[in-house]
Amino acid sequence: MRFEATSTSSYFSRARQSRRGPEASKSLVILLGTYYFLGMATSLRLVPIDPVEANRLRARATVFDVADSFPGYPCRQCLQDAAVGDVLALVSYDPFTLDSPYHSASPIYLHKEDCGLPDTSAIPGQQLRRQLSVRAFDEHEMMLAGEVVNGIELEETAARLLAQDDVAFLHVHNASRGCWALRIELPGDI
Secondary structure: OEEOOOOEOOHHHHHHHHHHHHHHHHOOOOEOOOEEOOEEEOOOEEEOOOHHHHHHHHHHOOEEEEOOOOOOOEEOOOOOEOOOOOEEEEEEEOOOOOOOOOOOOEEEEEEOOOOOOOOOOEEEHHHHOOEEEEEEEOOOOOEEEEEEEEHHHHHHHHHHHHOOOOOOEEEEEEOOOOOEEEEEEOOOOO
């Protein structure tokens, strides 16, 4: 199943031009269009948990759940909802790297076995079908903004927030349970 949309916006590229120069602004042009059954194509950089960190957390895990429904058990490494019968580790993960007041751990699921790298060229269905909390942070990991959106609005919301001069990255969480989902950056950001 595939749907095409023809809407585009130059707002995002104009907003970024002053901050990153004309070359960076070209990479932010968002086609709010190409929807796929399993995800939505994106030009944003989606950053799941690092596989090395995921394996470290798996090795220490003491709580394991068997997925008994779909969707319902979102793995934060492969960015896919587990299939019914999959075994997942429930672990505590802190996505922050600096000593910020927002520095905090969040419960996340990981497949019990390493599930590899996700396809980050599209916003996964895992995010599209959920209500999300999108939180914008500066380079010092201080929160600048936060919004609760339906998953289908994630790309538009992320692009708008990242177009703000002081925003360095976003953290996305499930709105209902607060579990960390992924980090979003502009292409080329480190």
